[in-house]
């Protein structure tokens with residue numbers, strides 16, 4: 065059943081030094097004859113109502129009237145049923161409004177009584193009171209113990225415990241321990257949604273005297289300071305909680321019920337007007353905290369009244385702790401303390417407005433009572449933890465709709481004996497430690513002992529878990545390091561693999577995937593073969609990748625230089641007759657200068673050169689015996705007499721012979737014979753030592769001669785050497801100009817000119833033409849042989865600078881590209897031929 069917060073208003077008397085009462089605040093009572101409710105004014109002091117200036121006859125109205133501080137003619141009325149004037153005693157208030165609530169708390173419901181009002185309005189006087197005129201708190205304790213004694217005869221045993229906190233500048237402190245040992249305490253919520261102060265001391269009390277001792281000590285710890293308005297102004301909110309645990313045994317059934325009620329007695333700090341208090345900075349800070357928390361309290365009340373979806377309980381520790389009293393499951397009483405002084409008139413109005421709003425708050429009290437078994441040792445099976453007990457239907461402090469906790473509550477006597485603090489620890493640490501502690505707990509222990517044991521077990525559990533976590537962290541670190549080491553090792557071994565051209569089969573087997581290793585072991589032959597093939601493939605791959613990779617990272621200039629270096633090297637090898645090596649080097653050069661058209665052409669021509677050489681070699685003695693072959697063999701034998709021809713032919717790889725199928729061996733043999741004849745003729749014509757003779761296959765006369773020979777072979781006509789023509793120096797110049805498209809061609813021209821000058825008067829026209837074309841092809845890289853850049857490029861490529869080619873030792877092949885008919889003696893067209901220079 066919902067109940068509203070009860071309101072009581074108490075007007076304190078005028079204090080010494082205060083101006084005379086202006087009658088601005090009056091307690092009104094309905095006339096007995098005008099209102100049927102007049103008889104229901106038990107809280108007004110009948111003795112002083114007629115005489116007190118603060119009381120008056122209200123006609124049909126019962127409550128308070130307050131004059132507007134800005135317009136005295138305007139009166140505000142506050143219809144409260146419990147109103148006390150300045151003459152009202154502590155006892156009257158207690159008996160009329162507080163004592164009934166003790167029975168409610170005893171029945172297992174949480175009751176909250178709080179004093180609210182401006183500073184110096186008498187809150188502390190009402191709640192605590194002076195020793196000779198005790199207030200609500202001492203009287204409640206006295207009443208509780210009186211009740212305890214009276215109920216023991218009915219088969220009930222009651223335990224009363226006290227806890228006491230202050231909320232100072234929004235921090236919670238335990239007033240039952242000395243301030244030196246009192247840390248700020250956290251506010252938490254337990255599994256039932258009940259808010260509690262974690263780590264709060266709960267002290268059982270056995271008598272009023274014991275309470276008074278504890279209470280007086282604790283009160284002395286409370287933050288109090290002097291202001292202009294109050295010599296002993298409370299600088300904090302104080303909450304004293306009395307827990308009433310009643311065990312009710314039924315001898316007939318043997319069942320035992322446990323009922324837990326609470327009384328929260330709250331002495332709020334008063335709102336302060338800092339213009340009046342004359343606070344110093346320290347007091348100002350306190351005042352700000354006080355006013356802020358009271359403001360949040362007002363917001364909470366407002367939110368509850370307006371049905372707001374969110375109630376700002378969490379905005380202040382005060383409202384968080386009083387959450388249950390405001391719209392929760394407790395019964396509430398708000399005592400509004402009022403000052404008669406005119407200077408507090410506005411504060412009085414504010415207090416009463418707050419009370420009006422608060423009285424509309426509805427709480428839904430819940431009785432916290434549950435059946436418990438007689439105390440007996442609890443034996444928990446950790447392997448099969450007990451099913452959590454169903455939640456009590458009505459539990460004190462459980463807000464309707466509160467979030468259920470994921471942490472099961474312990475059941476049985478152990479659960480009962482554990483205090484709220486222990487329960488909070490249960491929820492914090494989990495059941496592992498506490499269940500073990502409960503298991504070992506012998507029956508008959510006092511609550512403090514149980515609490516201590518649980519605390520110890522919890523601490524041990526926390527230490528154990530921290531140690532485990534630390535170990536786990538160390539383990540992870542070790543694993544991480546191990547992984548790093550493995551990575552480094554792997555990286556090192558892969559570097560090693562890249563460097564070493566050949567690895568032992570054993571190493572390779574180790575590097576192979578685990579699944580392959582046993583297979584390879586079982587088939588050793590296969591393994592060896594596989595290893596050698598893999599090694600070969602790796603070498604090829606590495607070589608190809610090496611160039612491609614290097615070409616990727618080099619700058620364009622370096623790439624050009626390296627390409628030139630390879631060409632130079634290729635030429636050197638070509639001159640030595642290592643055609644296959646030269647081919648390979650040309651290929652590598654192309655990797656670095658893929659866009660160099662001239663190099664491509666040159667490379668193609670070189671391949672054709674090798675091809676033709678292969679045709680020549682088809683006449684070798686190893687060829688199949690046939691007429692043509694024997695003829696070729698003869699031609700070859702004849703060519704051996706020509707210096708340089710034989711080595712060139714001998715160097716042609718046997719593999720290229722297969723390509724010779726497309727050309728008649730007999731025609732090549734004839735061509736070779738003609739070449740020999742022509743060369744000999746040239747030698748005899750130009751005299752010994754001439755560079756234009758057949759000094760090796762690089763004789764320049766061979767170019768045109770071979771073209772003519774080829775033409776003769778093709779047309780099956782007799783080869784007639786073309787007559788010598790006069791030099792055409794101008795033509796050479798113009799041709800050289802044509803090839804000056806690249807920067808290297810400048811060099812080519814000079815070289816061509818220099819060669820021309822050297823050979824002046826010795827070379828025929830056709831030789832000159834061949835030379836021009838040759839220069840256009842070879843010139844692409846010719847210059848680099850003499851420039852330091854090329855040497856650097858070779859060095860970058862890790863190669864040695866080739867031996868400088870001696871003049872007159874060039875090896876040339878002229879290739880027919882056109883199918884046009886060739887007429888001996890006619891000037892060859894540029895597009896009809898290409899000259900490949902294998903140098």
Ligand SMILES: Nc1ncnc2c1ncn2[C@@H]1O[C@H](COP(=O)(O)OP(=O)(O)OP(=O)(O)O)[C@@H](O)[C@H]1O
Nearest residue numbers: 076077183184185186187188189294297298333334
């Ligand atoms: N009903 C009363 N009868 C006699 N004296 C009273 C009464 N109420 C208050 N006083 C006196 O008024 C003064 C201020 O009261 P009290 O300290 O209780 O005010 P307060 O509201 O608690 O102030 P603060 O908020 O600053 O702590 C005290 O000296 C107190 O003894």
